[in-house]
Every structure is written in structure tokens, then in C-alpha cells.
Amino acid sequence: MEQNQVVKGSLTTIIMKLLEDNGRMYGYEITKAVKEATGNRMNITEAALYPALHKLVADGMLVTTTETVDGRMRKYYMLTKKGKKETVSKIQALKEAMESIHMILNPKLSNG
Amino acid sequence: MEQNQVVKGSLTTIIMKLLEDNGRMYGYEITKAVKEATGNRMNITEAALYPALHKLVADGMLVTTTETVDGRMRKYYMLTKKGKKETVSKIQALKEAMESIHMILNPKLSNG
DNA sequence: GTAAATGCATAATTTCATTAGGTATTAATT
DNA sequence: AATTAATACCTAATGAAATTATGCATTTAC
Numbered sequence: 694m695e696q697n698q699v700v701k702g703s704l705t706t707i708i709m710k711l712l713e714d715n716g717r718m719y720g721y722e723i724t725k726a727v728k729e730a731t732g733n734r735m736n737i738t739e740a741a742l743y744p745a746l747h748k749l750v751a752d753g754m755l756v757t758t759t760e761t762v763d764g765r766m767r768k769y770y771m772l773t774k775k776g777k778k779e780t781v782s783k784i785q786a787l788k789e790a791m792e793s794i795h796m797i798l799n800p801k802l803s804n805g
Numbered sequence: 806m807e808q809n810q811v812v813k814g815s816l817t818t819i820i821m822k823l824l825e826d827n828g829r830m831y832g833y834e835i836t837k838a839v840k841e842a843t844g845n846r847m848n849i850t851e852a853a854l855y856p857a858l859h860k861l862v863a864d865g866m867l868v869t870t871t872e873t874v875d876g877r878m879r880k881y882y883m884l885t886k887k888g889k890k891e892t893v894s895k896i897q898a899l900k901e902a903m904e905s906i907h908m909i910l911n912p913k914l915s916n917g
Numbered sequence: 918g919t920a921a922a923t924g925c926a927t928a929a930t931t932t933c934a935t936t937a938g939g940t941a942t943t944a945a946t947t
Numbered sequence: 948a949a950t951t952a953a954t955a956c957c958t959a960a961t962g963a964a965a966t967t968a969t970g971c972a973t974t975t976a977c
Contacts, residue, residue: 702964707909714912721924730912731905741965743926748964764973765924784910791903793843797819798896800826800842814933833955853934855957876942877955 704737704745706787709754709780712772717758719767720746746770754779816849816857818899821866821892824884829870831879832858858882866891 711726712718718726720742727737749755754776758769772780823838824830830838836849861867866888870881884892 703906704965707906710909719924720926721922725923727909730909732908734901735905735909738966739924739926740967740969744964747926763923766972767924787906788910789846791906793847794815794819794899794903796844797839797842797847798822798900816933831955832957833953850935851955851957852936852938856933859957875954878941879955 703787704741705749706780706783707737708742708745708749708770709772709776710784712755712770713777713780717769717771719769721767723770749776815899816853817861818892818895819849820854820857820861821884821888822896824867824882825889825892825896829881829883831881833879861888 707727708723711723715726720739724737724739724742727735746755750757750770753773755770756773758771760767760769819839820835823835827838832851832854836851836854839847839849858867862869862882865885867882868885870883872879872881
């Protein structure tokens with residue numbers, strides 16, 4: 694229905710959560726942060742990340758600034774005011790979706 | 806990557822988990838079970854459920870038996886041996902994906 | 918000098934859920 | 948008696964999102 698949608702779109706929420714915590718980040722940095730935070734369990738591909746970032750920019754959730762560091766370009770992403778507000782509700786929705794899945798994986802037995 | 810895939814495909818894992826717990830269930834029963842287990846938070850649409858069930862049958866994870874109860878047809882689904890084995894690993898993968906998301910949503914601060 | 922790491926990106930495909938329908942029987946309500 | 952809600956199955960078309968498979972360019976490590 695829609696809770697499934699929430700879980701499915703968790704990548705977007707993850708990106709926004711990281712930006713909420715770190716202020717601004719560039720794409721490659723986000724992939725490293727996810728790997729580090731999850732002890733290498735989760736790996737976001739760039740082919741999934743960049744389209745997601747671009748969509749968030751198109752939707753007015755993020756803005757970018759570009760810098761060149763050590764001869765390499767870095768495109769930093771930051772949450773807009775709208776993006777910050779959306780982040781809060783998206784995190785809440787994701788937590789509730791995870792709680793729902795948890796309830797299914799760990800059912801209360803009626804017959805104790 | 807693949808952890809995202811796991812979370813995205815959580816519907817399949819939910820179905821298999823319910824069948825693991827309940828032995829056999831029919832489609833409509835599964836939608837009710839999910840609603841009940843999650844306190845109405847999660848709602849699986851039949852349009853998502855039935856194609857998922859049919860794919861699981863096609864993949865050899867489930868088998869079906871049909872009965873008529875009170876004038877209405879019920880198509881019961883059960884895990885095959887292969888399906889039972891797959892259920893274990895899918896649940897494990899889903900738990901790990903949830904743990905990863907949890908770690909991102911609740912990061913350990915390096916600066917205590 | 919070759920491979921790995923850093924850094925960006927897209928196109929084609931596949932997978933999956935949603936939207937929007939459809940059929941049929943029984944139980945409950947008006 | 949007629950309508951609505953609940954039970955029970957299903958599919959087609961669309962849309963959203965991730966994967967697979969690439970591509971380019973620079974710097975660091977071997």
C-alpha cells in the first residue's frame with residue numbers, strides 16, 4: 694500500500710538523515726558514510742545515489758554548492774528548509790514501517 | 806545494491822514469515838493477518854499480494870490447495886521445503902537490513 | 918606503469934508497488 | 948427488498964525505484 698512504499702524509498706530517507714546530521718555532504722562521502730555506519734553491511738551504489746540526489750534537488754529538498762578539492766570536483770548537498778521539515782516526517786514514517794515489520798517478524802503469541 | 810533490494814522486497818519475506826508461523830494461509834487471510842499484527846499500520850493491497858504469491862509459486866517456494874468454504878473459494882498457500890529454507894535466509898537478510906537502517910537512524914556519536 | 922581510490926554521471930533494464938479496474942458469494946444494514 | 952460491507956479471487960497499465968552496465972577524469976598507492 695504505502696507503508697511498503699515507505700520502506701522501499703528508504704534510500705531517500707537515509708540520505709536526508711545523513712544530511713540532517715552532518716550539515717552538508719557530497720555524493721561519494723555519503724556512500725562512505727553509509728558503509729561506515731553499517732559496518733560495511735549496506736552499500737549504496739552511485740547509480741542509485743545520484744539519481745536520488747538529483748530528484749531531491751528537483752523536488753526542492755536539497756541545494757548544492759560545488760567545490761574543487763585537490764583537483765577533484767565535489768558537489769555538496771544541503772537540506773533546504775522544506776527538506777528539513779520533510780526529513781522529520783520521513784524518518785518518523787520509516788521508523789513506523791520498521792516497527793510494523795518488526796511486529797510481523799516477532800509476533801506476540803496469543804497462546805503463551 | 807542489494808540491501809536496498811532486500812528491504813524493497815520485504816513483502817515477499819513478510820508473506821513467507823507468516824506462512825512459516827501459520828502453516829498454511831489463503832490470500833485474504835494474509836492481508837488480515839498483516840493488519841492485525843501491525844495494529845492496522847500496514848496494509849497489503851491484494852494487487853500487490855497476489856502477484857507476489859503467484860511469483861513465489863512459480864519460483865517453487867509455495868504450493869497451493871484450493872477449498873470451498875461457505876460457498877467461497879479459498880486458495881491456501883504453503884511453503885515447500887525449498888521455500889522453508891529460503892524463508893530462513895530472507896528473514897535473516899531482512900533483519901540485517903533493518904539493523905543497518907537502525908544504525909543510520911541512530912548513529913553512535915564519535916564525540917561523546 | 919598499473920591498480921585502487923576518489924569523484925561525478927547516465928542509459929537500459931528489471932523489479933516492485935500503486936492505481937484502477939473486474940468477478941462472485943455471503944452477511945449486515947436500511 | 949435493496950443496498951452496502953465483507954469475504955475471496957484476479958489482472959492490466961502505470962509509475963517509481965533499484966540494478967546492471969557503462970562512461971569520464973584525477974590522484975594516490977603499489
